[in-house]
């Protein structure tokens with residue numbers, strides 16, 4: 001019997017994406033998989049039930065999706081009710097923030113629910129790149145950050161020379177120049193602004209400059225951590241950073257912040273004083289804004305706040321969701337890549353010697369198997385499996 005993939009409707013009112021779109025659904029059906037889609041799961045992203053049915057899926061209610069699927073796919077963490085319905089041996093796949101909701105992962109392990117969480121994907125392994133949800137969604141968010149800023153900024157972005165006079169171009173500063181930051185820089189440049197970028201990973205200088213933006217050198221001598229990510233700064237380094245950033249921020253009209261450190265709350269980069277000292281009309285777009293805090297003092301998740309000194313702060317942790325159709329299409333392609341990777345001969349195969357899978361898997365067979373997650377939970381390292389990896393570097397996606 002063929003395997004069944006279930007697609008859930010997201011439970012958060014702020015989440016408009018869906019984990020599979022009709023196009024990828026069609027491809028998976030062609031591959032011999034059965035697809036169950038929860039009714040109206042794609043509606044917010046402009047994918048309708050009849051689109052999924054035309055693609056060969058069955059549209060059913062939520063309970064049927066959970067009850068009948070071998071693999072359940074989703075964007076964000078499932079709510080408590082849904083978590084309690086998953087069954088032993090079922091596989092769930094989504095952007096599950098496993099390093100911050102470690103208690104949910106422990107609960108899945110207890111219930112023997114297998115979990116693949118995109119936030120754990122080892123992104124520097126080349127064969128994992130088609131699965132890289134963090135990159136696909138950050139890229140959409142970075143683009144939207146620049147577009148939202150240009151909409152809220154009460155002046156032109158480009159320089160305008162008109163018969164009525166000349167308008168100076170906007171100055172945009174991007175703090176944190178990973179995937180989202182670089183996309184924000186590229187978009188702000190295309191809109192005609194003068195753009196600079198700032199990061200504590202020295203490697204990002206070349207990437208910023210290659211987009212034609214200025215790189216602002218940080219006083220933090222080397223902020224690179226492991227896996228290409230930034231490390232958490234010490235209190236002294238953070239204080240020095242706030243001082244140097246205060247000057248940079250005051251010289252700009254738009255500040256887009258994207259800084260993240262995996263497993264930690266987003267670092268505060270724009271202090272209350274910096275907001276107070278900003279020119280009227282300045283716009284901050286905080287991609288780090290979440291319940292854990294954000295990069296900008298006073299930012300509120302999902303809200304746009306205007307301060308007494310006429311500064312606008314957008315709490316923008318949900319920007320990929322605000323471009324729901326395109327981001328769902330990309331997310332679905334990432335899901336397809338994982339499904340193709342884990343299904344062999346009509347079976348789900350999680351090879352314990354494959355570093356893409358042991359990276360992506362949070363929980364397998366009742367055990368927390370991911371090394372980063374084990375560390376976050378203070379669990380001892382697992383012994384390495386003895387079997388040598390079969391030539392997994394050449395494993396192809398179909």
Ligand code: NAD
Pocket residue numbers: 123124125129132134135138175176177178179180181198199200201204227228229230231233258259260261262267
């Ligand atoms: P991220 O979302 O974790 O963080 C965003 C940016 O914020 C990063 O550039 C980080 O250095 C920066 N940052 C964090 N704390 C900061 C602070 N206190 N001050 C200033 N900047 C701070 O990053 P990301 O976009 O997911 O990218 C992380 C890394 O992964 C990058 O090196 C990127 O090039 C790399 N990456 C590699 C691949 C690949 O090899 N295929 C794919 C995607 C990303």
